[in-house]
Each structure stands twice: as structure tokens, then as C-alpha cells.
Amino acid sequence: MKLMWGAETENKGWQGLNNAAINTFNSNVINSLVREMFQNSIDARNKLAGNSQIGDKPTKIKLRKFSIDKEQFPSYQEYREILDLVSNSGPNKKHRTFFNNAFNELDNKSKITLFGFEDYHTPGLSGDDNDPESSFSSCVLSEGTSINKDDTAGGSYGIGKNAIFGFSKTRTVFYSSLNPHDEFIFQGVAKLASFKDKNGKQYGYRIYCGKGNKQKSIRDIKELPSNCKNIFKRDDWGLSQYAVCPILRKGWQKAFIKAILRNYWMLLEEGELEVEIYDEGERIFFINSENLEKYLLKYFAPEEYAPEDIEPDGNPYDYYKAFKKSEPIIKEVDGLGTVQFHCLELEHQNTNRIAYLRNGMTIYTDSEWGFGSIGYCGVFYCSNQKGNSVLRLMEPPTHDAFEPEKLDERSEDFTFKDGEKILKKIKSIVREPLKKIKDKYKEPAEDIPWLDDLLKSMIGENNSGIGKRTGEKSEEETTQKLGRDIDMDVSFESKKGNTFINNKNDDNTDEGGGVDEGSGGGKRKGGKKTKNKNSKGGGPYGEQQTNKTNINSRIFITDKSEQIDSKKFKKYKVILESEEDLKPNDLMLSQQGDSGELVDYELGKVTDINGNKLNFKKNKNSKGEITSYVIEKVSIPNQLFIYVNEPYKSSFKIVKG
Structure with missing residues (x-):
């Protein structure tokens, strides 16, 4: 019997193209397809739990993009004529963009693209065309129904099955199923809009491809035309759904992989799911528990x-x-x-x-x-x-x-x-x-002398020397996290200068704004006018303004290090908290060594908490020796990671807890 396309007559009302059940999943069609379709397959697989032929096999899903000749498309000419009727019927004409996109895919290309969603180790569909409680009727023929008897099944509203229609530019899907009784079922469905034929007779929005004038489902694969049997046949239990003219953009493979990992990483990890992706017959990806971490690291x-x-x-x-x-x-x-x-x-x-x-x-x-x-x-x-x-x-x-x-x-x-x-x-x-x-991070811990000095230098409270160099390599650092709560008052009008650097000219203004006697007026410690136009300090060269904020600082040694230029740099976490947001400034990192002015460590890298690198530079004296490092444009509050090479035992010994 010949395959035919057709719809049931409709006596009242009009079903437009704006289908809420389909549009629900249109915000991100690939992510929606993965969430809804995978869930349905996983629920179906669970119904076979305990089946001796399935055992503990995982839900297996194949995603296949492939192309067919128009002669292989079931009753293509009839299908194309019905789409013309739908597009030219009454209220449907306002959806010209949708139909133009569909016709462009069908008319202007030599082949028609299909996208197959095929699951395995699942029970497929069962039940005849007239059984509203069957899985076939619920999945293919009905709307807003679900026959999931498992209380924990994912689907329960009966609309998730529409996700694949939103993935099709023609809203057309072919179904092919093989169940544990070796019963084959085939049906085509297009969900478009009400339409009228040339005689003015009105039909419903659901258009079926099936056997004879009533478009009954095909139950024997031998009844399919010979040129499309290989497309829709199944060799194992499960359900195949084929979206006609899928919405696939450049990089669709990556979009699918990321959606799968984003939503189903746990099932992949536990061996309950595996996925294959094919492009024109070539398997390009296979994801399971063994390679899951590799893909997560590749894409995330x-x-x-x-x-x-x-x-x-x-x-x-x-x-x-x-x-x-x-x-x-x-x-x-x-x-x-x-x-x-x-x-x-x-x-x-x-x-x-x-x-x-x-x-x-x-x-x-x-x-x-x-x-x-x-x-x-x-x-x-x-x-x-x-x-x-x-x-x-x-x-x-x-x-x-x-x-x-x-x-x-x-x-x-x-x-x-x-x-x-x-x-x-x-x-x-x-x-x-x-x-x-x-x-x-609020608990006090052991002091880290050199980092305490380093941090104090960042906010203007440098201490004197920290010990004599020995020339010996440092001990292996402890992996225990160490730290110290330091509540300090940073004030631009105090006697002690701050170590913020002018972003425009890099001049050190650590003496800027200070006064000899109290706040306001008085002689400036530096003896020369500051170049920092943004100085808020008192004194003869600036308005007296007070800009105080409390900074809470903590330092922790991590258990990680990094090789930079063949040297080992230990990773430290520095937390800077403040009551107010401070605009980005350059921070000077200095340290008093036995020379009185030189730093005894090497700074290899500075990043923020998200791994973004911060620029820093070295300040040197006339002999070319490093006197400080300047980290550029640091805002507070902030969390930084600093990578430090510590060469000297007495200067940089970490006290073990």
C-alpha cells in the first residue's frame, strides 16, 4: 500500500503556527533537545531494568546528521504540495519567514538533510493506532499526555517530545521503532497549522505520513518503499526520531557535546549513558565514562x-x-x-x-x-x-x-x-x-614573616629587615594552609605614606599627602610636591580630605606550584577585603632584606581568582638590583594568586603548623 501524507478534517477554529508546546524549547534548540530527548530515552531504558537481554547495559544514544535524495524521502512531492497549501492558507501567510526558510531547505538543495536521534537498550514503542494509553499513541499521536508509570521518570507533562519539532525547520519528524517483541512501527508527523485545500475544505495542524488515505502507521518494514527501507530500519530495540531539515549551524557538534556534558555528566560518569555523534556516516565523537574527563577538560x-x-x-x-x-x-x-x-x-x-x-x-x-x-x-x-x-x-x-x-x-x-x-x-x-x-579564612594561623612584610608593603606599613641571607636553598614548603588576619587602616592623610603608585606616570607617591603634625597644613615629609594629582592627603599641596577604609588581609600557602623558566614558583593566595570598593591602583611589593632595600624573592606570575594574568614590572636601583615589584591596576576587594620563588632559608622559611 502506498505511503501518503494527509490530515484529519477540522470543522471549527484555527490552529496557528504559534505552537506553545514547541516554542517552549526554542530558546536554545540544541540544549533543549538534549535535555528533553535524552531524559525520555533514559526513562525508557529504566523500564527494561532487570531484562536479561539488556542487563546492565547503559542507555546508548546515537546522534546522526546525514543527507538523502528527494526520491528517498517518503512521498516527497505530496508532502511538498501540502506545505504549499499550509503556507498559503489564511492566517498562516503572516509566517512568511518560517515558510521561506523551510522551502529554501527543500527546494534549493539537491539533497534533504535529516538528523537522527536514535536510542538503544530501550523498549521502543508499542500499542496500536487506536490505543490512547499506548506508548506509540502518547509519543506520536497525542498531545499533553505522558504514560510514564515510573514516579521518578523525567517527563510527566507530555510536552518534552516536542523539542525535536522545534529542531526542524519544517517541523517534521519521522519515527521508527523496534520493541522487545520485534514489532516494527513507522510514522511521519508534521506539526504546522490548520490549512485549506483548493476546494476550501479545512484540515487540522497535524499532518501524518502513513499507509493509505487514513495514514495508518506501518507495522512491517517490507511495506516501506525499497529506496527508504535502509534509512528507517532498526537492528536493535529502541526508538529513532528523524528531524527533517534540522537547525544546524557551524560548530553544531561542539554545541551538542557541551549540552550533553552540561546536563548529563553524572550519568556518563556512572556508566549509565554513552553517546555517539555521526556526521554524514562518519563517527566523530564517542563519549562514555572512560573518556568523560578528557572531554570535560577539552570543553570546560x-x-x-x-x-x-x-x-x-x-x-x-x-x-x-x-x-x-x-x-x-x-x-x-x-x-x-x-x-x-x-x-x-x-x-x-x-x-x-x-x-x-x-x-x-x-x-x-x-x-x-x-x-x-x-x-x-x-x-x-x-x-x-x-x-x-x-x-x-x-x-x-x-x-x-x-x-x-x-x-x-x-x-x-x-x-x-x-x-x-x-x-x-x-x-x-x-x-x-x-x-x-x-x-x-577568619581563623588566625601561623605567621608567614616574609609575606606579612610583603603585604604590609602593599598597603604602606613596611617593616624593617627580616633576617640575614644564608645563600642556602629554602626548605621544602609545607602544604598546610597558613595565614594571618591583619586589620589595618589605610589613610591618605596619615604620617605614614601609602604605597599606591600613580597609574599615569608610575611615580612613587608613598610620601604624598603626609604631614609632620597631625592632619592638614604643616610641612610635607617628602620635601617636594607630589606628582599624584589624585592625592587626597592634607599638607600644603592638597586639600585636606580623609579617605579611610579598613582592609582585612589574609595570606595562604597552597599545595600547588608552577615551573616558570625552569624554576619552581610556589603559589600563594592573597585575600584583600575592604569596607568600600577601591578603584584600581598599582601596588608596590617590596621587602626589607639585609641590604636594607632589596627584595629577596622572585615574583614569577600574578593572577586574579579567575586565572586572568595581571601585569607587573620590576623597580631596580642604579646597580640593576630589584628593589620592588609593581602589580598594575589592582582593585580592592580582590583575591590574588602570586607565584614566588624563595631562594634563601633564613629569609623565607615557612613555619610549619
């Missing part, structure tokens, strides 16, 4: 990562690292049961979010108020089926939040207030370890 390396305007926010490599490297905090939550939270301190603030997962999918991420001064990330998930079923009920149709009010609509056992209590308890679990990280 922390030192190169920049926050993206794509949900879920944050760097998936950071979440992965937290999951792998931190011990879980295990708690009990009323209504959820056992939950787990992994928390990790980071040396940057590019993520600074908690990832909330359900069934291995990142539902959403969120930052915690009050912890912006530290670098952190975390992973929260429920480790039992009951709790995941409650969290699922709190998700909106887009599955990107937990909303307690959903419980009043969807649960017989839980209310909005129950949901609020659950989320409040989750917040308390998440915030506790973050507070411990933050409080750690």
Missing part, C-alpha cells in the same frame, strides 16, 4: 572557562570534580529520605553555584547568597526513589526548577507547605559546608 577547562548564558549555569567540570573528589555529606530530609551533598572549594569564582540533580540529570543550578567572597561549587541529589518522585512532582514542564506550589496541583500526599519545608532543609544542608569554607 577551568582556566579557559567563561560563564555562558545557557542553563544550567556553571562549569560542569567543577561539578564533576566536586562529585569525584569530595566526601558526600549524607543527611535525612523529611519527605525525601536520604540525600547527598558534595561540596568543593575552588580557586576561582566562575562557577559559584550548586547543581541540583535528579536521576542523574542536572535540573538546575543556583548560587548561595552571602558566599561571593569564596570560590565554590556543589552537587546535591536524592539517593532514593521516593525522594526523587517528590522532587519530580515539584518540577515545571521545562524541568528546570523545584517549585513547591506544584505539589498542590499534582500530589495527593504533599502540599505547598511540605515543599517549602523540604527546600528550606535542602538550603540548610547546602549552606553549612559553605559557611565552614568561609569561616576558615
Whole structure:
């Protein structure tokens, strides 16, 4: 029997092209496709748990871009004629851009591009055309329905299946399925708009490709035309969905990989998912638990990562690292049961979010108020089926939040207030370890003499010499974090000069603005006029202005070092906090050695917390000896990493705790 395209007649109303179920997923079509389609396949795979032929095989997904001749497209000419009718019918004419894009893909190219989303180790579809409770009807024929009987299944609103239609420039999809009973099913569907034929008869917006005048699904692959059997056949259980004329831009492969890693890194890590990507028959990527970290570092390396305007926010490599490297905090939550939270301190603030997962999918991420001064990330998930079923009920149709009010609509056992209590308890679990990280920086620790002097020089409180050079190499530094709270008052009208450097001319103004006797008037210590026009000090050359702010400074030795020009430079974290934001200034790093003026260390690199390099330069005396380093344009508050080579034992010995 011949394959035909057609739609059912429509007696009243008009369904326009603005389909809310499809438009929901159009903000980022690739990310939406990955979130929704992968979730459906994973849920389907879980239905085969315990099947002896599947065993512990993971959900396997193949993504395939390929091209076919128009002769291989099922009943192409009839399909093209119906699209003309739709585009020229009444209210549809205002959507000229959409139809022009579709016709450009179909008419101006020798081949038609398809994009296949194929899952394996899943049960495929079952049930006949007239069974509204079947998986075939729910997936292909119906709207707003879901037959997921698993309380923890991802989909529950029945709209996620529309994500692939938003991925097609013609909103057309072919379905091909093989289930565990070796039953084959084929159907084509286009979701467009109501239309009228040449006789004025009106038809509905759903246009089907199937067998005969009623477009019934094909249940025997032998009934497919010979020239398209190989395109739609399946060799194993599962479901294939083919988007016609997919929305693919340059770099689509990378966009898919990043979306997969962003949303499903945990399932990949636990061996529950593997993905293959093909381009015109060539396999170009294969991602599983064995190479997951390689791909995370390739696409989300922390030192190169920049926050993206794509949900879920944050760097998936950071979440992965937290999951792998931190011990879980295990708690009990009323209504959820056992939950787990992994928390990790980071040396940057590019993520600074908690990832909330359900069934291995990142539902959403969120930052915690009050912890912006530290670098952190975390992973929260429920480790039992009951709790995941409650969290699922709190998700909106887009599955990107937990909303307690959903419980009043969807649960017989839980209310909005129950949901609020659950989320409040989750917040308390998440915030506790973050507070411990933050409080750690407030605790006093051992002095680091040379760094104390160094930091004091940065804010204008240089001390005298720190010890005699011995010429011996320093001891191996301890990896224990050391530090000291130093509350200092930086004042531009005090007797002690500050060490800010004029950004315009690099003149040292550490004597600028000081006075001999109190504030205002009096003789200036330096004996000459300052070149810093922005000086706020008193004295005869400037208005008396007081600009005081309290700076809290802490220094920590890390367990990391870096080879720079064949030398080992130890990494230190310097935290500068202030009550007010100070505009960027140059900071001088000096140190009093036995010579009285020379620095006894070598500065190799300075970065901010996000890994951006800061420029610095050396100040030298007439003999070419280094007297100080100048770090350019540093704002406060700030967190810096400084890399230092420490050659002398007595000058730079680190006291072990």
C-alpha cells in the first residue's frame, strides 16, 4: 500500500503556527533537545531494568546528521504540495519567514538533510493506532499526555517530545521503532497549522505520513518503499526520531557535546549513558565514562572557562570534580529520605553555584547568597526513589526548577507547605559546608614573616629587615594552609605614606599627602610636591580630605606550584577585603632584606581568582638590583594568586603548623 501524507478534517477554529508546546524549547534548540530527548530515552531504558537481554547495559544514544535524495524521502512531492497549501492558507501567510526558510531547505538543495536521534537498550514503542494509553499513541499521536508509570521518570507533562519539532525547520519528524517483541512501527508527523485545500475544505495542524488515505502507521518494514527501507530500519530495540531539515549551524557538534556534558555528566560518569555523534556516516565523537574527563577538560577547562548564558549555569567540570573528589555529606530530609551533598572549594569564582540533580540529570543550578567572597561549587541529589518522585512532582514542564506550589496541583500526599519545608532543609544542608569554607579564612594561623612584610608593603606599613641571607636553598614548603588576619587602616592623610603608585606616570607617591603634625597644613615629609594629582592627603599641596577604609588581609600557602623558566614558583593566595570598593591602583611589593632595600624573592606570575594574568614590572636601583615589584591596576576587594620563588632559608622559611 502506498505511503501518503494527509490530515484529519477540522470543522471549527484555527490552529496557528504559534505552537506553545514547541516554542517552549526554542530558546536554545540544541540544549533543549538534549535535555528533553535524552531524559525520555533514559526513562525508557529504566523500564527494561532487570531484562536479561539488556542487563546492565547503559542507555546508548546515537546522534546522526546525514543527507538523502528527494526520491528517498517518503512521498516527497505530496508532502511538498501540502506545505504549499499550509503556507498559503489564511492566517498562516503572516509566517512568511518560517515558510521561506523551510522551502529554501527543500527546494534549493539537491539533497534533504535529516538528523537522527536514535536510542538503544530501550523498549521502543508499542500499542496500536487506536490505543490512547499506548506508548506509540502518547509519543506520536497525542498531545499533553505522558504514560510514564515510573514516579521518578523525567517527563510527566507530555510536552518534552516536542523539542525535536522545534529542531526542524519544517517541523517534521519521522519515527521508527523496534520493541522487545520485534514489532516494527513507522510514522511521519508534521506539526504546522490548520490549512485549506483548493476546494476550501479545512484540515487540522497535524499532518501524518502513513499507509493509505487514513495514514495508518506501518507495522512491517517490507511495506516501506525499497529506496527508504535502509534509512528507517532498526537492528536493535529502541526508538529513532528523524528531524527533517534540522537547525544546524557551524560548530553544531561542539554545541551538542557541551549540552550533553552540561546536563548529563553524572550519568556518563556512572556508566549509565554513552553517546555517539555521526556526521554524514562518519563517527566523530564517542563519549562514555572512560573518556568523560578528557572531554570535560577539552570543553570546560577551568582556566579557559567563561560563564555562558545557557542553563544550567556553571562549569560542569567543577561539578564533576566536586562529585569525584569530595566526601558526600549524607543527611535525612523529611519527605525525601536520604540525600547527598558534595561540596568543593575552588580557586576561582566562575562557577559559584550548586547543581541540583535528579536521576542523574542536572535540573538546575543556583548560587548561595552571602558566599561571593569564596570560590565554590556543589552537587546535591536524592539517593532514593521516593525522594526523587517528590522532587519530580515539584518540577515545571521545562524541568528546570523545584517549585513547591506544584505539589498542590499534582500530589495527593504533599502540599505547598511540605515543599517549602523540604527546600528550606535542602538550603540548610547546602549552606553549612559553605559557611565552614568561609569561616576558615577568619581563623588566625601561623605567621608567614616574609609575606606579612610583603603585604604590609602593599598597603604602606613596611617593616624593617627580616633576617640575614644564608645563600642556602629554602626548605621544602609545607602544604598546610597558613595565614594571618591583619586589620589595618589605610589613610591618605596619615604620617605614614601609602604605597599606591600613580597609574599615569608610575611615580612613587608613598610620601604624598603626609604631614609632620597631625592632619592638614604643616610641612610635607617628602620635601617636594607630589606628582599624584589624585592625592587626597592634607599638607600644603592638597586639600585636606580623609579617605579611610579598613582592609582585612589574609595570606595562604597552597599545595600547588608552577615551573616558570625552569624554576619552581610556589603559589600563594592573597585575600584583600575592604569596607568600600577601591578603584584600581598599582601596588608596590617590596621587602626589607639585609641590604636594607632589596627584595629577596622572585615574583614569577600574578593572577586574579579567575586565572586572568595581571601585569607587573620590576623597580631596580642604579646597580640593576630589584628593589620592588609593581602589580598594575589592582582593585580592592580582590583575591590574588602570586607565584614566588624563595631562594634563601633564613629569609623565607615557612613555619610549619
